[in-house]
Amino acid sequence: MAYSEEIQKRRTFAIVSHPDAGKTTLTEKLLLFGGAIHVAGAVKSNKIKKTATSDWMEIEKQRGISVATSVMAFDYSDHKINILDTPGHQDFAEDTFRTLTAVDSVIIVIDIAKGVEAQTRKLMEVCRMRKTPVIVFINKLDRDGKDPFDLLDEIEEELQIKVRPLSWPIDMGQRFKGVYNIFEEKLDLYTPSKQYMTESIEFKDINSPELENHIDSQLASKLREDIDLIQGVYPDFDVNTYLKGDIAPVFFGSALNNFGVKELLDCFIKIAPSPRPVQAVERIVEPEEENFTGFIFKIHANMDPNHRSCIAFVKICSGRFERNANYKHVRFNKQMRFSSPTAFMAQKKETVDEAFAGDIIGLPDTGNFKIGDTLTAGEELHFKGLPSFSPEMFKYIENADPMKAKQLNKGIEQLMDEGVAQLFTNQFNGRKIIGTVGQLQFEVIQYRLLHEYAAQCKWEPISLYKACWIESDNAQMLENFKKRKMQYMALDKEGRDVYLADSSYVLTMAQQDFPDIKFHFTSEF
Numbered sequence: 001m002a003y004s005e006e007i008q009k010r011r012t013f014a015i016v017s018h019p020d021a022g023k024t025t026l027t028e029k030l031l032l033f034g035g036a037i038h039v040a041g042a043v044k045s046n047k048i049k050k051t052a053t054s055d056w057m058e059i060e061k062q063r064g065i066s067v068a069t070s071v072m073a074f075d076y077s078d079h080k081i082n083i084l085d086t087p088g089h090q091d092f093a094e095d096t097f098r099t100l101t102a103v104d105s106v107i108i109v110i111d112i113a114k115g116v117e118a119q120t121r122k123l124m125e126v127c128r129m130r131k132t133p134v135i136v137f138i139n140k141l142d143r144d145g146k147d148p149f150d151l152l153d154e155i156e157e158e159l160q161i162k163v164r165p166l167s168w169p170i171d172m173g174q175r176f177k178g179v180y181n182i183f184e185e186k187l188d189l190y191t192p193s194k195q196y197m198t199e200s201i202e203f204k205d206i207n208s209p210e211l212e213n214h215i216d217s218q219l220a221s222k223l224r225e226d227i228d229l230i231q232g233v234y235p236d237f238d239v240n241t242y243l244k245g246d247i248a249p250v251f252f253g254s255a256l257n258n259f260g261v262k263e264l265l266d267c268f269i270k271i272a273p274s275p276r277p278v279q280a281v282e283r284i285v286e287p288e289e290e291n292f293t294g295f296i297f298k299i300h301a302n303m304d305p306n307h308r309s310c311i312a313f314v315k316i317c318s319g320r321f322e323r324n325a326n327y328k329h330v331r332f333n334k335q336m337r338f339s340s341p342t343a344f345m346a347q348k349k350e351t352v353d354e355a356f357a358g359d360i361i362g363l364p365d366t367g368n369f370k371i372g373d374t375l376t377a378g379e380e381l382h383f384k385g386l387p388s389f390s391p392e393m394f395k396y397i398e399n400a401d402p403m404k405a406k407q408l409n410k411g412i413e414q415l416m417d418e419g420v421a422q423l424f425t426n427q428f429n430g431r432k433i434i435g436t437v438g439q440l441q442f443e444v445i446q447y448r449l450l451h452e453y454a455a456q457c458k459w460e461p462i463s464l465y466k467a468c469w470i471e472s473d474n475a476q477m478l479e480n481f482k483k484r485k486m487q488y489m490a491l492d493k494e495g496r497d498v499y500l501a502d503s504s505y506v507l508t509m510a511q512q513d514f515p516d517i518k519f520h521f522t523s524e525f
């Protein structure tokens, strides 16, 4: 197959949701359609189960299992689909954000009853920042929930994105009859069943009295009214607006009942983007370029303390990756060869000889990589777009065993390279501060430092609100600010200035007093 065809047929995306909206169930149904699995429940077992937050070992074990499902690739209708899994547990939100840097599009799952939830909002923020095309799947129509029009308004308002329904539900809950598939002009009738596929009837004109042969007249007139309203209120669906990230098509269904999933997938392969150009510091890299380039977006540590090996996940941005070829590790300016790169087909991990732009490969690693590293066929190139986000929780990390200071520092450095948490060094007193998204990471760090580096740490409280990356064209004002806030200035791992605001009030005051300074909650702006 011609090289460009290989790339054109790839669809690399992530399914994201607030926990419990149905991400795992939807993933599983998509895999069933792709023939990648044959029984329902196969993905379920890899899900991070609801565990008490203190029981993180259990969660890590489950995360270990989920390496195999980090990427799930399958073929469907002449396309190669790469689904990137994201951890459901919100304490690993940073992992999810980074995974979003490696996808070309996203499907957001929303529970019809719960609507937009906290995690959805955050994830969408990342998509908006990167202009990632988004499709919304509204799930659990077999249950009662919000009025669909109200929910669409809520999505537009809360997620700050225009929407365009491409399917429309006919009632819901116990009375759920199915959806009208606006995209394909079909009537999809619902039968509650975990195995059953949608019964789909071509239906170009819903004003035809034929409709009453399938649903009762009250529902038929309601549907006609709704569709009229949709056509009047929402702009016609335009693929380019979707591809620019300006409008999100919306589908309705019930993942558990396998309803509306095939329709979603069929539309997805038609409209979702193949690998997109990626911005590097030096230039824009086009996927069709012949030379291989890629970046590390995730590092998965092995929990076995005897083998401190990791898998580094590479998103291929351009060209063809070949096993045993020489590639340049740009940060080290060193050639490397990879004899056992793995790809993730269905739920199996296997060694591959080649992979193309859009694919994700896993490289066994013993500490050579950190998140954001670029690999190329020789070019000096640095991919951008792996921002750090302001952590939610902060603690001082202190050495609890003076004999092991070296080990501790090495451990902290490596864990931060893996992206477990963020390190800030106070510019005033040199103390190290670790920032995380959730309490779990502190426990993970303490445990791993002890078991992998034989170092002991202890945590000391510090009350901080946000980490802000600051910039200004007004050098004098920046200097004055840094002097005034000396005790709250830190350096991040890359040596950038970060202001650690101790409360929202103090931050607002700082913004007022120093109007020429921009305060960013992410490290890339």
Ligand code: G4P
Binding pocket: 017, 018, 019, 020, 021, 022, 023, 024, 025, 026, 044, 047, 088, 139, 140, 141, 142, 143, 253, 254, 255, 256, 257
């Ligand atoms: P997540 O990955 O987004 O966290 O959600 P997941 O798919 O695990 O789904 C969360 C719960 O919602 C599961 O129930 C799942 O069966 C249920 N669910 C998913 N899709 C639908 C749907 O279309 N309709 C209905 N009614 N329920 C749905 P659970 O009881 O938490 O887990 P389980 O015991 O079923 O495994």
